[in-house]
Amino acid sequence: MNDKILSVSRRTRSTPFTSRVEAAGVKAYTIYNHMLLPTEFVNFEDDYWHLCEHVQVWDVSAERQVEIKGPDAMRLVQLMTPRDISKTEDLQGKYAPLCNEYGGIINDPIVIRHAADRWWVSIADSDVKLWAQGLATGLKLDVDVFEPDVFPLAVQGPKAEELVARLFGKSVRGIRFFRGEMLDFEGHPLYVARSGWSKQGGFEIYLDKPELGEALWDKLIKLGEDLNVRPGCPNAIERLESGLISLGNDIDDSNNPFECGLDQYIDLDNDIESLSLPALRQLAGQQKRQLTGLIFDQKKTIQQSNLRVEGQFVGELTSQAWSPRYRKQLAFAMMNRDYLDSNSSIEIEGVLGQITELPFSVEVLSA
Amino acid sequence: MNDKILSVSRRTRSTPFTSRVEAAGVKAYTIYNHMLLPTEFVNFEDDYWHLCEHVQVWDVSAERQVEIKGPDAMRLVQLMTPRDISKTEDLQGKYAPLCNEYGGIINDPIVIRHAADRWWVSIADSDVKLWAQGLATGLKLDVDVFEPDVFPLAVQGPKAEELVARLFGKSVRGIRFFRGEMLDFEGHPLYVARSGWSKQGGFEIYLDKPELGEALWDKLIKLGEDLNVRPGCPNAIERLESGLISLGNDIDDSNNPFECGLDQYIDLDNDIESLSLPALRQLAGQQKRQLTGLIFDQKKTIQQSNLRVEGQFVGELTSQAWSPRYRKQLAFAMMNRDYLDSNSSIEIEGVLGQITELPFSVEVLSA
Numbered sequence: 139m140n141d142k143i144l145s146v147s148r149r150t151r152s153t154p155f156t157s158r159v160e161a162a163g164v165k166a167y168t169i170y171n172h173m174l175l176p177t178e179f180v181n182f183e184d185d186y187w188h189l190c191e192h193v194q195v196w197d198v199s200a201e202r203q204v205e206i207k208g209p210d211a212m213r214l215v216q217l218m219t220p221r222d223i224s225k226t227e228d229l230q231g232k233y234a235p236l237c238n239e240y241g242g243i244i245n246d247p248i249v250i251r252h253a254a255d256r257w258w259v260s261i262a263d264s265d266v267k268l269w270a271q272g273l274a275t276g277l278k279l280d281v282d283v284f285e286p287d288v289f290p291l292a293v294q295g296p297k298a299e300e301l302v303a304r305l306f307g308k309s310v311r312g313i314r315f316f317r318g319e320m321l322d323f324e325g326h327p328l329y330v331a332r333s334g335w336s337k338q339g340g341f342e343i344y345l346d347k348p349e350l351g352e353a354l355w356d357k358l359i360k361l362g363e364d365l366n367v368r369p370g371c372p373n374a375i376e377r378l379e380s381g382l383i384s385l386g387n388d389i390d391d392s393n394n395p396f397e398c399g400l401d402q403y404i405d406l407d408n409d410i411e412s413l414s415l416p417a418l419r420q421l422a423g424q425q426k427r428q429l430t431g432l433i434f435d436q437k438k439t440i441q442q443s444n445l446r447v448e449g450q451f452v453g454e455l456t457s458q459a460w461s462p463r464y465r466k467q468l469a470f471a472m473m474n475r476d477y478l479d480s481n482s483s484i485e486i487e488g489v490l491g492q493i494t495e496l497p498f499s500v501e502v503l504s505a
Numbered sequence: 506m507n508d509k510i511l512s513v514s515r516r517t518r519s520t521p522f523t524s525r526v527e528a529a530g531v532k533a534y535t536i537y538n539h540m541l542l543p544t545e546f547v548n549f550e551d552d553y554w555h556l557c558e559h560v561q562v563w564d565v566s567a568e569r570q571v572e573i574k575g576p577d578a579m580r581l582v583q584l585m586t587p588r589d590i591s592k593t594e595d596l597q598g599k600y601a602p603l604c605n606e607y608g609g610i611i612n613d614p615i616v617i618r619h620a621a622d623r624w625w626v627s628i629a630d631s632d633v634k635l636w637a638q639g640l641a642t643g644l645k646l647d648v649d650v651f652e653p654d655v656f657p658l659a660v661q662g663p664k665a666e667e668l669v670a671r672l673f674g675k676s677v678r679g680i681r682f683f684r685g686e687m688l689d690f691e692g693h694p695l696y697v698a699r700s701g702w703s704k705q706g707g708f709e710i711y712l713d714k715p716e717l718g719e720a721l722w723d724k725l726i727k728l729g730e731d732l733n734v735r736p737g738c739p740n741a742i743e744r745l746e747s748g749l750i751s752l753g754n755d756i757d758d759s760n761n762p763f764e765c766g767l768d769q770y771i772d773l774d775n776d777i778e779s780l781s782l783p784a785l786r787q788l789a790g791q792q793k794r795q796l797t798g799l800i801f802d803q804k805k806t807i808q809q810s811n812l813r814v815e816g817q818f819v820g821e822l823t824s825q826a827w828s829p830r831y832r833k834q835l836a837f838a839m840m841n842r843d844y845l846d847s848n849s850s851i852e853i854e855g856v857l858g859q860i861t862e863l864p865f866s867v868e869v870l871s872a
Contacts, residue, residue: 143533144511145544148810148823149630149753150535166510168517169536172630172753177512239642244635263516263539265632268611272636275606275780276643386516386539413642443515456515 150174153199154289154351158359162369170200170263176371183462186375189338190463193297194370195358198335198342199289204247204259204267208281211255213411214274218259218266219249220395220412222405226251231316231331235395235403236266237414241421242391243398244269246383248316248333258288258344262385273413289345291354297365298340304361306330310341323354335372337380378459378468381431381497388429388456388470394418396425397472399496427453427472431498432484432491434467440486445471447484452477455486464503470496517541520566521656521718525726529736537567537630543738550829553742556705557830560664561737562725565702565709566656571614571626571634575648578622580778581641585626585633586616587762587779589772593618598683598698602762602770603633604781608788609758610765611636613750615683615700625711627657629752640780656712658721664732665707671728673697677708690721702739704747745826745835748798748864755796755823755837761785763792764839766863794820794839798865799851799858801834807853812838814851819844822853831870837863 144150144167151173153159159176166178176197179185188194206214216223219234226232228251236244236259245266250258259266270283293302302310306321310330313319318331329344345351359367383389389398395418396404406419430453437460445453453473461468469491477484484491494502511517511534518540520526526543533545543564546552555561573581583590586601593599595618603611603626612633617625626633637650660669669677673688677697680686685698696711712718726734750756756765762785763771773786797820804827812820820840828835836858844851851858861869 141510142513142531143508143545145533145535146509147535147751147754149751164509166512168512168514178510238638265635268632268636269639271605272639272641273643274639276640276645278643384514384516387514 144169146174153197154345154348155197155199155291155355158352158355159197159369164369171202171261171265173200173202175200176369177374179369179371182374182459185370186373186462188366188368189295189336189370189373189376191296192366192368193293193295193301193340193362194368195355195362196292196294196334196369196371198292198372201290202261203286203288203344204261204270204283205286206257206259206270206281206283208255208279210274210279210281211257214270214279214281215249215257215259216410217273217413218244218270220404220406220414220418222408222410223249223251224410228253229318229320229329229331231260231318231333233316233403235400236269237395237418238391239413239417241394241414241417243385243389243393243395244391246385246389246400250318250329250331260290264385287346287348289348289351291343291345292334292340293343293358294334294336294340294370295338297362298338301358301362301365301367302330302341305357313341324350326350335382336376337382338376375459375461378457378470379461379463379498379503383429383470384457388472393427393472394421394425396421396423397427398429426475428475428478429456429496430471430473430478431494431496432469432471433494433498433502434469434489434491436489437467438487438489439467440469442487445473445484445486447477452484461503466503468498511536513541520564521712521715522564522566522658522722525719525722526564526736531736538569538628540567540569542567544741546736546738549741549826552737553740553829555733555735556662556703556737556740556743558663559733559735560660560662560668560707560729561735562722562729563659563661563701563736563738565659565739568657569628569652570655570711571628571637571650572653573624573626573637573648573650575622575646577641577646577648578624581637581646581648582616582624582626583777584640584780585611585637587771587773587781587785589775589777590616590618591777595620596685596687596696596698598627598685598700600683600770602767603636604762604785605758606780606784608761608781608784610752610756610760610762611758613752613756613767617685617696617698625655631752654713654715656715656718658710658712659701659707660710660725661701661703661707661737662705664729665705668725668729668732668734669697669708672724680708691717693717702749703743704749705743742826742828745824745837746828746830746865746870750796750837751824755839760794760839761788761792763789764794765796793842795842795845796823796863797838797840797845798861798863799836799838800861800865800869801836801856801858803856804834805854805856807836809854812840812851812853814844819851828870833870835865
């Protein structure tokens with residue numbers, strides 16, 4: 139497909155940072171949760187190397203929050219996820235797949251506890267608000283479910299901690315992974331957490347006062363001048379290398395968490411009230427498909443997503459990117475277990491791909 | 506904002522017609538229900554005139570169906586909408602706003618009855634599937650809620666009936682507005698309805714066998730050669746002139762149907778079980794805002810969406826387009842009733858706009 143223009147409208151919402159993203163010369167966007175999400179600045183490879191070596195500021199406003207507030211808030215969050223959230227502390231986030239009563243994945247957000255009766259569900263690309271509202275209405279729960287005006291700005295890369303410490307003070311260095319603090323910016327407290335959609339380290343600043351957006355962006359860019367800070371965005375190469383799965387690309391509600399390698403986030407044995415646990419207890423270990431990694435030695439974009447061997451469907455390629463670091467074409471594929479049980483490679487469009495677990499191990503990538 | 510490239514991925518789903526849309530030289534897309542929706546072929550004005558004079562084939566696969574199936578299907582559909590659907594006949598569609606228990610608009614779809622226990626909700630851009638699933642789970646309804654593999658192809662324009670009759674036979678001429686029939690294409694029955702997102706007349710063909718997509722497209726293009734058929738898409742100019750509102754652009758769940766001029770679709774007095782009716786009965790006639798039309802004599806794109814008069818917020822501009830037919834700049838705005846009650850015009854960015862009802866009347870446009 140040749141490059142196509144994105145038609146922008148009020149429906150494809152802009153963010154408090156869009157003016158800065160535009161001024162920085164963003165090249166491409168996707169639409170994510172009905173909102174602009176930058177995908178490319180210089181080019182994927184250049185963006186990639188910079189992210190891995192320096193620090194970037196990302197407008198990830200499209201990572202919308204669904205706020206669940208009220209006496210039944212914690213109960214509703216627990217109903218939505220098979221991960222035990224009972225021991226979550228205030229200002230702590232947890233990666234918590236949301237699953238329906240059949241075990242299908244509705245979304246794979248971070249759930250953030252602000253208080254027992256106030257949670258944010260920091261979502262991937264599906265309208266979790268509507269599912270939560272439907273459940274709340276149907277179950278007559280005492281909660282409000284809404285999308286607050288919160289716009290996450292991520293600071294990612296090996297120098298991210300230094301930059302964020304310059305802005306908020308050295309206390310940020312003590313924040314553990316998926317923990318956060320309320321930190322002051324221009325007299326306004328912002329939730330700042332150690333998190334982000336890369337494996338390069340960093341923080342997310344949850345801006346809940348849109349009129350401070352440009353000032354926050356500008357301050358980070360200014361403070362990071364000598365760190366070689368740059369506007370960036372989630373990077374297709376880095377996320378493949380790091381094994382980060384993408385809802386809608388790699389998984390959807392036809393998949394259960396076991397197929398996606400999310401077993402560790404499913405608390406099968408805990409006594410919690412979760413919609414999906416009865417189904418998931420049946421499904422555990424029974425999956426007929428598995429999200430796996432594929433590694434090709436040559437640079438080649440696979441054209442077909444349906445993978446066939448001798449005419450037989452064996453799986454579906456879901457994402458791919460060329461890794462300039464390892465000089466390998468990397469892909470994710472939802473493969474039939476039957477095939478995986480008896481094969482460690484697959485020939486696709488004339489090239490041989492090695493089948494491997496996700497996340498990729500550095501040893502395998504470097505081989 | 507300068508033109509930006511749309512990053513296409515598996516998440517921004519393509520359709521059974523994408524190969525043909527691409528071959529026809531589509532210029533721009535938006536993302537709608539997580540799917541590619543073409544927005545421009547030659548340019549907005551050229552596409553507009555052609556639509557109004559000839560016939561176009563539109564890939565509106567992004568108008569996804571939510572299928573609700575099972576003994577409680579009709580009950581669930583009625584719960585979701587305040588419009589009385591009890592007298593809907595098989596293969597009949599009805600424009601039916603979906604509203605939550607506060608009266609907020611979740612979506613404004615066509616609901617199509619295939620049978621009492623099988624409905625399609627043909628949606629605008631929000632994940633109605635998740636809301637319906639949440640309600641079904643919470644209320645323990647005996648239904649399946651899913652997105653079937655159905656890809657609507659619209660045939661729109663004054664010559665649409667002729668073209669569709671050439672394909673399916675003359676019985677299509679007898680189909681009334683929002684009614685449909687199951688008609689044969691290559692041995693496979695397709696739901697064909699008189700509907701579509703323009704006021705130029707036409708049909709929608711609901712393709713539920715994706716592998717027939719290219720053949721269906723090609724056949725329509727071939728049969729319409731002498732009708733000057735062309736690939737097209739929902740047109741920003743035509744929809745403004747016709748007063749068609751767009752979820753996410755003009756309205757969202759912070760609006761109730763009365764604010765949007767949808768009173769006629771709300772059956773306040775009927776004895777039906779609908780989640781939103783108790784709230785809507787309270788809200789009727791009390792709206793503080795109203796979606797209205799604005800008409801400017803000169804061609805000028807308004808830059809600010811927040812409309813202020815003497816520093817006071819009076820409304821929000823939601824959509825706009827230059828009408829080459831009437832030589833007027835047309836806009837929709839969600840205006841404060843206070844302002845509307847005592848003003849018939851508004852000055853914005855130095856130009857005077859006339860305030861008028863929606864849909865625009867031809868008399869007012871022609872004045």
